[in-house]
Amino acid sequence: MTDVLRYTAFSDDPDGGNPAGVVLDASGLDEAAMLGIAAELGYSETAFLTAPPEGLGGEDGRAFTVRYFSPKTEVPFCGHATVATAVALGERIGPGELLFATQAGPVPVSVVRTDEGGLRATLTSVQPQVEEVEPADLDEALAALDWPAADLDPALPPRIAYAGARHLVLGAATRARLADLAYDFARLEVLMRRLDLITVQLVHRAADLVFHVRDPFPVGGVVEDPATGAAAAAFGAYARELGLVPADAVLTLHQGEDMGRPGVLTVELRAGDPRVRVGGAGTRIA
Structure with missing residues (x-):
């Protein structure tokens, strides 16, 4: 069974911000399965992580390929699911720098711990x-x-x-x-x-x-x-x-x-x- 985590982004309150699904290991899922999970969950997007592409630099275990699916379609990039995913990873491998390979291009994300003890993530966009x-x-x-x-x-x-x-x-x-x-x-x-x-x-x-x-x-x-x-x-x-x-x-x-x-x-x-x-x-x- 695929482990689907649920996080909210842009709020430290679970009832605020934008909920996202996060699948930290999507290596066994094809596109149809990812879309099915996103549709069943019903959030605006769910992020699916797999190993980084060759040459991105995943030697330290902090680089990933990320794909984003809404209940209806795949999208090239999603900011709130990126933040949600970064917070989920920060809880497991610690704050620091992450690198996500998305369909829009590489997206660096920085995760820091707040004074209140929570986590905050900041993404850097591709060329606008x-x-x-x-x-x-x-x-x-x-x-x-x-x-x-x-x-x-x-x-x-x-x-x-x-x-x-x-x-x-x-x-x-x-x-x-x-x-x-x-x-x-x-x-x-x-x-x-x-x-x-x-x-x-x-x-x-x-x-x-x-x-x-x-x-x-x-x-x-x-x-x-x-x-x-x-x-x-x-x-x-x-x-x-x-x-x-x-x-x-x-x-x-x-x-x-x-x-x-x-x-x-x-x-x-x-x-x-x-x-x-x-x-x-x-x-x-x-």
Whole structure:
């Protein structure tokens, strides 16, 4: 029987953050089995670990190949499952540096012990990209969300951002607009599949470096992702590309509050380094 661990990421409370499945030894599983486990578990993603590829550097036992499956499909990269997996490994082999070989590329992860005795993991993204959104695609996204264009924040222009997975970033002018999320699941899924999007990153700016976010995830078979590390990394790249924040900055993203699973994601930008660092706490779910 496959041992499936359950961890939450971006919270030190098992009832907060985003739950993920973690399979530390998936060497005997094929893709169909991994998808079946992820579907049965029902979390937005489950991570499956196998030996690292040749040349990655797994001699110290701290490098792994990681694949991520939602209940509906495999995704190239998942931030919250990365954090959850790193915390699970930290409990077993100790804090320190890890290296994950993902379909998006190598992802280093640092695990440290907090003053409270828990564990916190910070991933470093692959090279990010930001691109324009076609007007017709934006119109279709707004129609699927049932958002009037007037509800968008003009200071947060729509873009597609990538830091391991593609996300459509849309700015909400008010917190109330962000809180009122009732969308056409099938219609948004069709658009997202055509644009190769993993989530739609809905954002409201609460302060210079503080944001509230929500992430519809219909392509994964999930209405909403409670805390989305890959989208947080993409958003960090977006905010830097558009000059919304300083080149050196630490952003705080609050997610999951509207779902009753509050989590906090820390997004670090460093001048001269295009990669984005996303960190947060994690803990096991009994």
